[in-house]
Amino acid sequence: xxxxxxxxxxxLPVAPRAAAIEDKLVNALMRxxxxxxxxxxxxxxxxxxxxxxxxxxxxxxxxxxLEIEGADESFFVCDMGSGLRExxxxxxxxxxxxxxxxxxxxxxxxxxxxxxxxPFFGPAFDPETRIIVHSxxxxxxxxxxRQQEEISFPVSFDWLRANIEFRVLTPGEVHHxxxxxxxxxxxxxxxxSYAWKFRRDGRTLVFSTDAEHRxxxxxxxxxxxxxxRAADLVICDTMYSLAESVTLKADWGHSSNVxxxxxxxxxxxxxxxxxxxxxxxxxxxxQRLYDETIRYELLTRKxxxxxxxxxxxxxxxxxx
Amino acid sequence: MQWASxxxxxxxxxxxxxxxxxxxxxxxxxxxxxxxxxAAAGDAEFVLDLACVEHISTGALMALTIARKExxxxxxxxILARPQPAVREVLEISRYQLIFDIVDxxxxxxxxxG
Numbered sequence: 001x002x003x004x005x006x007x008x009x010x011x012l013p014v015a016p017r018a019a020a021i022e023d024k025l026v027n028a029l030m031r032x033x034x035x036x037x038x039x040x041x042x043x044x045x046x047x048x049x050x051x052x053x054x055x056x057x058x059x060x061x062x063x064x065x066l067e068i069e070g071a072d073e074s075f076f077v078c079d080m081g082s083g084l085r086e087x088x089x090x091x092x093x094x095x096x097x098x099x100x101x102x103x104x105x106x107x108x109x110x111x112x113x114x115x116x117x118x119p120f121f122g123p124a125f126d127p128e129t130r131i132i133v134h135s136x137x138x139x140x141x142x143x144x145x146r147q148q149e150e151i152s153f154p155v156s157f158d159w160l161r162a163n164i165e166f167r168v169l170t171p172g173e174v175h176h177x178x179x180x181x182x183x184x185x186x187x188x189x190x191x192x193s194y195a196w197k198f199r200r201d202g203r204t205l206v207f208s209t210d211a212e213h214r215x216x217x218x219x220x221x222x223x224x225x226x227x228x229r230a231a232d233l234v235i236c237d238t239m240y241s242l243a244e245s246v247t248l249k250a251d252w253g254h255s256s257n258v259x260x261x262x263x264x265x266x267x268x269x270x271x272x273x274x275x276x277x278x279x280x281x282x283x284x285x286x287q288r289l290y291d292e293t294i295r296y297e298l299l300t301r302k303x304x305x306x307x308x309x310x311x312x313x314x315x316x317x318x319x320x
Numbered sequence: 321m322q323w324a325s326x327x328x329x330x331x332x333x334x335x336x337x338x339x340x341x342x343x344x345x346x347x348x349x350x351x352x353x354x355x356x357x358x359a360a361a362g363d364a365e366f367v368l369d370l371a372c373v374e375h376i377s378t379g380a381l382m383a384l385t386i387a388r389k390e391x392x393x394x395x396x397x398x399i400l401a402r403p404q405p406a407v408r409e410v411l412e413i414s415r416y417q418l419i420f421d422i423v424d425x426x427x428x429x430x431x432x433x434g
Contacts, residue, residue, distance in 0.1 A: 215381075215382035215385045215386060216382065241418075242414035243415035243418050246385045246419075247419055256414075258413065259378075295409065296410065296414075300378065302375070
C-alpha cells in the first residue's frame with residue numbers, strides 16, 4: 001500500500017503569510033552564503049540536504065485527507081478535510097488516464113475540519129462517479145447535507161450528480177472492501193471518532209486521528225495497543241504536548257506525541273507518523289515536535305524494538 | 321524502584337531511586353500520595369527528589385500527573401528536584417516544566433527515613 005497525505009492539519013486550514021516565506025528565503029540565502037550553484041539541481045540539493053525540512057519546505061496547511069493506494073480498483077480516502085479539493089483534481093487527472101471512478105471514503109468522524117472539503121470535491125459533480133462513504137456514524141449523510149444547506153454554502157448537496165451511498169460499518173468486525181481488509185474502533189472524541197485499520201498482503205496501516213488517550217485509562221491503553229499491534233505504519237493525532245493534554249486542553253479530544261510513542265512501543269508498531277498538526281504551529285514548531293519525538297522514542301525505548309518516526313506533511317508519500 | 325524519605329526547607333521529600341518503570345507505577349503513585357498527604361498536614365510543599373532516578377517511564381509520568389491533580393485539590397505543590405539529564409529531557413519533551421517547578425538544588429534538613 002501507499003499512503004499519500006493531502007491534508008495534515010487539525011481544526012482549521014492555514015497558510016503561511018508573506019513574511020514567513022520571506023524569512024525562509026532570507027535564512028536559506030544566509031545559510032548558502034559564499035556558495036555558487038551551477039544549476040537548479042545543485043541549488044535543490046542544497047535545500048534538500050543542508051536545510052532542515054522546516055527551513056526549506058512547509059508542513060502545509062490543509063486539513064485531514066489521506067489517500068491509500070493499493071485497493072483493487074477504487075480510490076481509498078480517509079476523511080474529507082480541505083485537502084480533498086486538491087486530491088479531487090489529481091484524481092480527475094488519473095481518471096483521465098484510465099483509473100476507475102469509484103471512491104471509497106472512510107470517515108474518522110464528522111467534525112467540520114474532516115468534512116469541509118467535500119463541497120469542493122470535483123468528482124462528486126460527475127454523474128459517472130460512484131462514492132461510498134464508510135463510517136461508524138449513522139448520521140454521516142446528515143452532516144454532509146447540513147454543511148451544504150444554503151445558509152452555509154451556495155451549492156446544495158442535491159446538486160451533486162455522483163452516485164453517493166452511505167454505509168455504516170460495525171466496529172470489531174473485519175470488512176472486505178475492494179481487496180483490503182478494513183476494521184474500525186471507537187475513540188474518545190466529541191460525538192465519537194473512529195480509528196481505521198487497513199490490511200493487505202500482510203501489511204497493516206492504522207489511521208487514528210482525533211482521539212484522546214487519558215493518563216489514567218489503562219483500558220484505553222490496552223485496547224489501542226491491541227488495535228495498533230505490529231502495524232507497519234500508525235498515523236496518530238499528536239496535536240498537543242503531554243502537559244497541554246492533561247491540563248488546559250484535557251477533554252478536548254486530542255493526544256500528544258508522548259502518548260503516541262508509548263502506544264506504538266506497547267503495540268510493537270514499526271513506524272509512527274505524527275499527524276493533525278495544531279493550526280497555530282509554525283513549520284519550525286512542528287520541526288521541533290518531530291525532533292523531540294525522535295529523541296523521546298530513543299530515551300524511552302528500553303526493550304521495545306525501535307520505532308521509526310515520521311512527521312507528516314501535505315504531499316508526503318509513504319510506502320507501507 | 322527503591323524509595324526513601326527525608327525533609328527539606330520546603331517540606332517532605334520523596335527519594336525514588338533506579339528505574340521508575342511502568343510496573344512500578346502503582347507503587348510510585350502510592351508514595352506520591354503519601355508525600356502529598358504529609359505535605360498537606362504540614363501546610364508545606366512536597367518535593368520529589370529525582371537525583372537517583374535513571375529512567376522515568378510513561379506510567380510514572382502518568383502517576384505524577386494523577387498525583388498533581390490530587391495535590392492541587394489539597395493546596396499542595398509538587399516540586400521536582402535535581403532530575404538527571406535524561407529524565408530532565410523527558411520532562412521537557414513532555415512540557416512538564418510548564419506544569420511543575422523543576423529545581424536544581426535541594427535544601428535537606430533533618431534525618432532521612434526509609
